[in-house]
Amino acid sequence: MRSTIQLAILVLALTPMWATAQISSPQIKRDKKQPKENLEWLWQYGPPPADGRENQLVLDARFRPFLAQYLTAPQTFWGNPKTGYKTLNETALDFLSVPDKVLADENRYLSITGCVFRFCPARGLLWVDLGLPHPLVAFAAIDWIKDSKTPSEPGAEYTLWVFANHPIDPDHIPPALTHSVARWTAQPPTGSTAIQQITHAILVDPNGTPHQIQPATIGANTFTVKPQDDQKAQQ
Secondary structure (H helix, E strand, C coil): HHHHHHHHHHHHHHHHHHHHHHHHHHHHHCCCCCCCCCCHHHHHHCCCCCCCHHHHHHCCHHHHHHHHCCCCCCCCEECCCEEEEHHHHHHHHHHCCCCEEEEEECCCCCEEEEECCEEEEEEEEEEECCCCCCEEEEEEEEEEEECCCCCCCCCCEEEEEEEEEECCCCCCCCCCHHHHHHHHHHHCCCCCCCCEEEEEEEEEECCCEEEEEEEHHCCCCCCCHHHHHHHHCCC
């Protein structure tokens, strides 16, 4: 009888400890830091050669899953309400389907550019900040405003759509992103000599919330020259 009583007392004494462990275990799992996301494989498609290897990048078996993972915001500019809009990752793939360049900046940023097959006025820029534990991935698309002049005419107008996997404060856009956009929009589309006039810019949150911004705020139709480039030009 005495041993039975002692066992009962022991069980009662340990019960609060078990309950505490059961309550705290999920919290421990929630607080566990997530591992750094590894996108280092993207570097192999940057320079050299000078303009990178965008065509090989698009064909890499990891590229489509990468787009699907990081580009998840809803979009309503590519497609139409009747037939439905494409997902953002499918849209990005369309806008990069004709290869252009893969450029690297500061051993941290990659800029991947291309355009839509058979309609290069519709251009895409995929920008990746690989210097963060959770990379910042932004997709920018130049979309022709159809009620303006045709793309072959001077004065045609375009909207710049920008999506990112993390929210970007319109008042604090990463300078490296604005530099990449400035460099990109300073070049005409393939097969043209005219610089596209971007008259509208929309920054879209991951949840789909749009923010109308001035095109120059994100570098559109501006030209950024780095200090070292200025020095080279003066030599």
